[in-house]
Amino acid sequence: MxxxxxxxxxxxxxxxxxxxxxxxxxxxxxxxxxxxxxxxxxxxxxxxxxxxxxxxxxxxxxxxxxxxxxxxxxxxxxxxxxxxxxxxxxxxxxxxxxxxxxxxxxxxxxxxxxxxxxxxxxxxxxxxxxxxxxxxxxxVATHERPATPPEPIPPSDAAPGADQRDLVVLGYLYPGKGHEEALDAAATLPDDVGVLALGRPSDGHDDLAEELGARAARLGRRFAVTGYLPDDELVGRLRGAAVPVAPHRHLSASGSINSWLAAGRRPLVPRSRYVEELVARCPGAVLVYDDLAAAARAALADPASTWLGPDVRLTPTxxxxxxxxxxxxxxxxx
Missing domain, CATH: 3.40.50 (Rossmann fold)
Incomplete structure (x- = not known):
């Protein structure tokens, strides 16, 4: 803010x-x-x-x-x-x-x-x-798009512990942000798919990272929290994410979605009144889902779909x- x-x-x-x-x-x-x-x-x-x-x-x-x-x-x-x-x-x-x-x-x-x-x-x-x-x-800042859309990353090429095929959630960790939903969705996907949280726990919620880690362990999934990231490193992580996700279902206006867009990404977002407003203002900017697991599976199969097309206009500047x-x-x- x-x-x-x-x-x-x-x-x-x-x-x-x-x-x-x-x-x-x-x-x-x-x-x-x-x-x-x-x-x-x-x-x-x-x-x-x-x-x-x-x-x-x-x-x-x-x-x-x-x-x-x-x-x-x-x-x-x-x-x-x-x-x-x-x-x-x-x-x-x-x-x-x-x-x-x-x-x-x-x-x-x-x-x-x-x-x-x-x-x-x-x-x-x-x-x-x-x-x-x-x-x-x-x-929304000006977005960038790679000259050549990325190819799908086969499961066999994903090194243990890498975040090449992870669902990546940006922003503070706090209850209701959607990390739990991301973990539950990842649990239905191939074994090498985990969840990466870009950010740190919100004040007063330091125990949430440990709780999410325990949930991931029960599901047999990898989960990591980066902590605070400086701007130059954050942009690189946003562009390197396999599946950009903004799973918060109670958004009223979203700086995290805008950060994905500024990095040239087309994040997966749950259907909501705010998201419908965003889609009307910026057609093609996000991938709207009703089922996160199905949307993530499609994104892993078609990584180019998670990048903004050259004809997408983000407003307002x-x-x-x-x-x-x-x-x-x-x-x-x-």
Missing amino acids: TRCALELHDTPALRHQPVVRVEDGHGTDLGAALGAHRGGHVHLHVTDKLLGRTAAQAADVLTALAAQVRLTVTLHDLPQPADGPGGFERRAAAYAQVVAAVHGVVVSSRHEAALLDDALAQAGAPALPDDRRAVVPLP RDEAGRCYAAVLARWAS
């Missing part, structure tokens, strides 16, 4: 705007940090987890800030029933409090806009008027998204 915000700011339409960087949202007095902008327009990219130990604490921080500046926000990680019993209700109440305090709200997909409507209804809050909301999809933000923020500035 922070990277996306900074990359948007570096576009021609936005780079003239001042930026205030806050290293620790939990321990920083945002009002003091933004003292030079008191009374002015401030736009903040935010999730509840960045600004408080609870969603209610984060909402209180933003409500206090909204009393000092003309605050608009991009809300990420929208509340949804998948947050679990009590979690959805608490987060919905917090997001409704934030919406009531700010002058405008950006979300990153029409699916997220619908989630926000559901959260406001759950909290008993009024609907957000059209003039106080905007949808600006996450930008960073500059396009930057222009959209500039127009929206100008409308809300006064």
